[in-house]
Amino acid sequence: MSTHETLEPSAATGDETALHTLPIRDPKRLAHWLSYAVGAVVLVLAFRFVVLNPHWDWPTIGSWLFSRRVVSGLLNTILITVVSTAAGLVLGLVVAALRLSGFAVLRAMAAVYVWIIRATPGLVLILFVYFLAALMPTLSLGLPFADPFFEVPTNQVISQFSAAVIGLSAYLGAYSAEIFRGGVLSVHQGQFEASHSLGLSAWQTYTKVVGPQIIRVITPSLANEVVTMFKNTSLVSVIGYVELLTTVQLVYSQNFKTIPMLTVAVIWYLVLTSLAMLGQSRLEKRFGRGFNRRVVKSAVSADTVGQEERHD
Amino acid sequence: MTEQPLLRLRDVEKRFGDFVALDGVSLTLRAGTVTCLVGPSGSGKSTLLRTVNLLERLDGGAVYLRGEMLGFTRSGDHRRPVPKKVARRQVVNFGMVFQSFNLIPQLTATENVALGPVEVLRVGRSEARHQAHELLTRVGLADRVDHYPAELSGGQQQRVAIARALAMKPSVLLFDEPTSALDAELVAEVLAVIKELAEEGFTMLIVTHELAFARDIADEVVMMEDGRIIESGPPQDILLNPTTERARRFFASVSH
Known part of the structure; x- marks a missing residue:
């Protein structure tokens, strides 16, 4: 071991004064070099498997990637994702607020909602919404057992698009509600007490004090849900809504180029996921203020470096 | 000439389930005075502070600031909580300093x-x-x-x-064990600031275990146990010549 190498000569000569001047270096270990070798091998194998593999049929992939049909499916995927995510997050905020409210009835209603949605597969949920007319031929607004103020046939409201959006946002609503609730519970009680003592209203407390702390904590989980949403949109193929995955499925049912067409979809999902992750890292940076390490700009920084660091 | 006290607690009661945290506490703070609350943990000192600041809702008695009852308003033969907006206005009269800074x-x-x-x-x-x-x-x-x-x-x-x-x-500064979470060498800098404020004439109610500090700056020291005040008076009387056996034992245990 290296300690022997450096200790013994000086111990032998009795020259301890020279030891403290020697520079300190981490030895490059065998495992270190081995990790490079493993990386290189994996890279070569992957290159051979994906790029040099003629069965992958890159020319076909290239010809379909920006085709009108695929791009139109992609735009539908983006549209459903954006609308369902927005509606789902708003719903999630409301459900989380109900679950944390002081009214037992509202808490129970929100808990039952989360329970049922979590128990129902997304696919089933979308089918239920799409075939809602079978359960409820007309949608009406009014009090139970009284003439409704307003009535409309269910099938006029439920299109493939609206069924997809309602199903997916109901799904995200339940999951994000739990994430929001977890975020609120993660905030130190002292933050609420400090806000109370400053005379801040509940709204001010949430927007100025605890909100940013909650966003910081929940961003990774929420980003997970949004990325899942991109792919969950493919569930709506069961009700015949033509989004990205349905598009490529329709194409390969005709040209039998299954793998290349699925690869086209995967490439676009990769792009969308990268965008979502970019958004995530920007959010994390923005709301990491006061938590992330940073270079202290003031003139007294040398003094601060010596201070004991505290992280609560 | 007797002026109206700035802060007045009358028979304040607070329960957490079966546990009686405050068992009829009465206390008066005149403007410009420093009152230190001392006593063993769990004696209700912090709860008293939190009740004054409306962080806890009291179950009986009342707190008055310049004669205005805090947190409640009369409604016929009973009292009900004031609207949140009024409560926020009342809370701003107090400046609260927490043990964990917050x-x-x-x-x-x-x-x-x-x-x-x-x-x-x-x-x-x-x-x-x-x-x-x-x-x-x-x-x-x-x-x-x-x-x-x-x-x-x-x-x-x-x-x-x-x-x-x-x-x-604020009209009154409330300190809830302001130095208990600090390393020994950092306590002094915080106590120095509090002492300076006392000399400037701020009205303060301080929960503390620093008896030497209490003797130094308090006009009145109040000792609590089991949700009750068992001794109160000028620091030299309370800290040096406690009348109750319990207080004697407490001071002996913390001063060494």
Whole structure:
């Protein structure tokens, strides 16, 4: 071991004064070099498997990637994702607020909602919404057992698009509600007490004090849900809504180029996921203020470096 | 000439389930005086402070600030809680300093101090920042105004918290064991700031275990046990010549 190498000569000569001047270096270990070798091998194998593999049929992939049909499916995927995510997050905020409210009835209603949605597969949920007319031929607004103020046939409201959006946002609503609730519970009680003592209203407390702390904590989980949403949109193929995955499925049912067409979809999902992750890292940076390490700009920084660091 | 007391507690009761945290506490604070609350843990000192600040709702008795009952209003033959807006106005009369500082981590020292004035007192942003700098200078942190709480030592954080409480121009400062979370060498800097405020004539109610400090700055020392006040009076009487056996034992146990 290296300690022997450096200790013994000086111990032998009795020259301890020279030891403290020697520079300190981490030895490059065998495992270190081995990790490079493993990386290189994996890279070569992957290159051979994906790029040099003629069965992958890159020319076909290239010809379909920006085709009108695929791009139109992609735009539908983006549209459903954006609308369902927005509606789902708003719903999630409301459900989380109900679950944390002081009214037992509202808490129970929100808990039952989360329970049922979590128990129902997304696919089933979308089918239920799409075939809602079978359960409820007309949608009406009014009090139970009284003439409704307003009535409309269910099938006029439920299109493939609206069924997809309602199903997916109901799904995200339940999951994000739990994430929001977890975020609120993660905030130190002292933050609420400090806000109370400053005379801040509940709204001010949430927007100025605890909100940013909650966003910081929940961003990774929420980003997970949004990325899942991109792919969950493919569930709506069961009700015949033509989004990205349905598009490529329709194409390969005709040209039998299954793998290349699925690869086209995967490439676009990769792009969308990268965008979502970019958004995530920007959010994390923005709301990491006061938590992330940073270079202290003031003139007294040398003094601060010596201070004991505290992280609560 | 007898003036109206600034803060008056009458028979304050607080229960947590079956546990009686405050069992009929009566206390009077005159303007400009310093009162130190001492006693063993669980005796109700912190609960008393939190009840005054409306962080806990009392179950009986009342707290009056300049004659105005806090937190409740009369409604025929009973009392009911005041609207939240009124409660917030009442709370702003108190500047609370917590054991664990409770600074807002995503805000710099200046932003922490300026938050209340900007959001609650509706002071202009630049005016509030200016005041925050003055207050931070007053607690010896002129060179730390743009630091985040995580970049400050415990003693510095607590001094920012004191500046934040002062920024609301409170009538009474409440300190809940302000030095209990600090390393020994950081206690002195915080106590020095509190002492300075006492000399400037602030009315203060301080929960503390620092008996030497209490003797030094208190006009009145109040000892609590099991939710009751068992001794109160000038510090030299209470700390040096306690009348009850329980108080004698308590002071003997903490002073060594």
